Amino acid sequence: MIQIGIVGCGVIGNRLAAAVAEHDRYELAAACDLDADRAASLAADHGTDRTATTTDHASLVERDGLDAVYVGVPPLAHREVVADALAAGKHVICEKPIAADAETGRELVALAEETDRVTAVNLPFRYTPGFVRLREAVAAGDIGDPRRVELRFRFPEWPREWQDVAWLESREQGGPLREVGTHFLFGVQELFGPIDSVSADVGYSGPDAYEDDVAGIFRADGVRGTIDLLCDHEGEAENSVTVVGDDASLSLTEWYRLARNRGREDEETLVDERGDTVRALLTEFASAVDGDGGDLVSFAEATRVQEVLEAIHASDGDRVHLGAGDRR
Numbered sequence: 222m223i224q225i226g227i228v229g230c231g232v233i234g235n236r237l238a239a240a241v242a243e244h245d246r247y248e249l250a251a252a253c254d255l256d257a258d259r260a261a262s263l264a265a266d267h268g269t270d271r272t273a274t275t276t277d278h279a280s281l282v283e284r285d286g287l288d289a290v291y292v293g294v295p296p297l298a299h300r301e302v303v304a305d306a307l308a309a310g311k312h313v314i315c316e317k318p319i320a321a322d323a324e325t326g327r328e329l330v331a332l333a334e335e336t337d338r339v340t341a342v343n344l345p346f347r348y349t350p351g352f353v354r355l356r357e358a359v360a361a362g363d364i365g366d367p368r369r370v371e372l373r374f375r376f377p378e379w380p381r382e383w384q385d386v387a388w389l390e391s392r393e394q395g396g397p398l399r400e401v402g403t404h405f406l407f408g409v410q411e412l413f414g415p416i417d418s419v420s421a422d423v424g425y426s427g428p429d430a431y432e433d434d435v436a437g438i439f440r441a442d443g444v445r446g447t448i449d450l451l452c453d454h455e456g457e458a459e460n461s462v463t464v465v466g467d468d469a470s471l472s473l474t475e476w477y478r479l480a481r482n483r484g485r486e487d488e489e490t491l492v493d494e495r496g497d498t499v500r501a502l503l504t505e506f507a508s509a510v511d512g513d514g515g516d517l518v519s520f521a522e523a524t525r526v527q528e529v530l531e532a533i534h535a536s537d538g539d540r541v542h543l544g545a546g547d548r549r
Contacts, residue, residue, distance in 0.1 A: 223507055224286055226251035226311075228278045228302050229293030230263040231386065233316055237291050237343075238267035240499040246507040253281045278302050282309040288510070289314065289339075295386075296321040296394040300329060303340075307332055312339040312510055314502070318403045319523035321394040323531045326524030333520045339509040341517035344407045344526075345498035348505075348516075351479035354492050355464065355471050356411055364466030364481075370412065370446040372405045375459040379431060379452040389431070396431035397452060398530050405462050407518070407526045408473075412464065413441035415525050420540040421533045426453065437533060448533070 249268040254260040260274040289312040319326040380389040389395035421437025433452035463472040472483035479492040509515025532541040
């Protein structure tokens, strides 16, 4: 059994804990949150009578017998918790984004490379059945040559109703691009490789507050893409990626539903199952811990996404080129 500790007992931490409780390779050994009651609640709901709780992540990562740590705290705290866990010889799963900024992401990549510990970032499109089918279909040429990839986000309310955390409103570590856009920009990276240039016009909801209006373009492996984001408006919520090819289009909506030629008379639903992406992540992570490979999103892959996010914010309408050295 892999003894795992969870640092950060919010919505996502509880989701991870529930998956741990149902997985035959894991046992929840410890839970940590600055709010002692939240740590205790998570342990009571998903742990055993042996599950320890604490408000100090440093004591959790040093716990005897602990094999792995899941880091589910806000992005600004990722570096400290990840670094302490690696220094204590623990394997690490880090919640996305890898960090609040790309420089910190690169620091975490370097820390991971200095150890023999297994590290991964929770970016579930790697395992989402609809997205996997999309990736395979594009690679197989099922829609002809890709001509455009379109990312569209609509948030009538930000943060969303179920996200009762103030940090999501801050420009420093929150906002819809980091929280949601990270998944879809990672998806573009899965489809076409690294994004090599971006140009975006970004509006903000207030000084030091989150972006609420983004119109931009990007390019990856010669395929042009668009990003269209709007917050705090009337209308329905939407998160979608559409790949338009010479012969057909494929659209992933609602995080999991894949349709061919969405909105046309010949629209066809290809995938309509969510899949259990958290379980898939845990299974692949266990394989890696066992030395049997494991299909995991690396710190380096997640940092490349963070570099794109940073370029979008820095663009101010100009094209930003991403790569080694000077990025503009």
